[in-house]
Amino acid sequence: MKSPDVPKALVIGGSLGGLFAATALRAIGWHVDIFERSPAAMDSRGGGIVLQADVLQHFRYAGIDHANALGVRSHDRLYLDRAGTVVHKEPMPQTQTSWNTLYNALFSAFPAEHYHRGKTLVDLIENEQRVTAIFEDGSRVEGDLLIGADGAGSTVRSLVLPGTGYSYSGYVVWRGLVDEHRLPDFAQAQIYEDFVFQQDPESLMLEYMVPGLNGSVNPGERRFNWLWYLKAAQGPELDAVLTDKNGHRLSHSVPPGALAVEQDAYIRERGEQHANPAFRELIRQTKDIFVQAILDLNVPRMVFGRVLLTGDAAFVPRPHTAGSTAKAARNALALAQAIEDIGDIDKALLAWQRLQLAEGKRMGDWGVSMGNRIMGIS
Helix, strand or coil: CCCCCCCEEEEECCCHHHHHHHHHHHHCCCEEEEEECCCCCCCCCCCEEECCHHHHHHHHHHCCCCCCCCCEEEEEEEEECCCCCEEEEEEEEEEEEEHHHHHHHHHHCCCHHHEEECCCEEEEEEECCEEEEEECCCCEEEECEEEECCCCCCHHHHHHCCCCCCEEEEEEEEEEEEEHHHCCHHHHHHHCCCEEEEEECCEEEEEEEECCCCCCCCCCCCEEEEEEEEECCCCHHHHHHCEECCCCECCCEECCCCECHHHHHHHHHHHHHHCCHHHHHHHHHCCCCEEEEEEEECCCCCEECCEEECHHHCCECCHHHCCHHHHHHHHHHHHHHHHHHHCCHHHHHHHHHHHHHHHHHHHHHHHHHHHHHHHCCC
């Protein structure tokens, strides 16, 4: 049972952003419940992630132990032309992880009985210093704080900032993961443990290695993660990309295993024509290609009384910043630290908002500038 003097947070969204917020608040003694709309266990839909210091700092703050290394170290940055010739090489060590590696570590550190699946938020009520969440199944839960960590399509945001949503950038990213042992030797020799790019007009391909599905970073048990940014005009072209194999037009991404046959054939054929030999082999060996629209989102506020927005529910930076996951971790850690340092929740939220708004806008603007330059968008 929760002690009456222990503050309670309701976190809407059970992916990385929600788990970051929940574990950070638990570290300062809060009672936290997570409500995730999906009724099933989450999968590795996010693919690869560049591991930033903010994530490691959050893990230390929240006391999250991880038995294995969280990522795979890359050594050099390579730029290849379409023939596979190295046109530029520079040492730039960094570590890459994966969505499922981080999710499993965070999820394991959070009490299972407080992670509620199949809970779709439909409304919320604020009354003085309390918030009540109302769910589709008719249930209601009350807390001292409600955190919207439910991503770019945030229900919480639609309730506190109606009419504020994301905009489409003009391009998408095709993605895939290939088990290390499946890639032929000639391709491995070209891209092994390096961060590799192929830049063409209005197109960018890249790849790096990430842990295996089980989190292993042992050689032979890891995966190659690849991405390919390509334009798709808003309207019929984008609609076709985001329509899954069952004929449903999805909001902004088609997950692994759901890509329409025609779209799968399109990107594989394009790979045969335009990708360098190693990247071409990556596409050939990918069982389930998936695709995401590149979105832009900026909010004017993040705090609404005792309701707040965090992670991609507030700002969606373009992937070129490699900062979306780090931003969610930083939002969560800064929130817990502000509450602990200031004491008064309402004053802490306003102090937290000032810094996070400025950082979110800076990252968003940087991502737009970089992405438009890469893709030749004026």
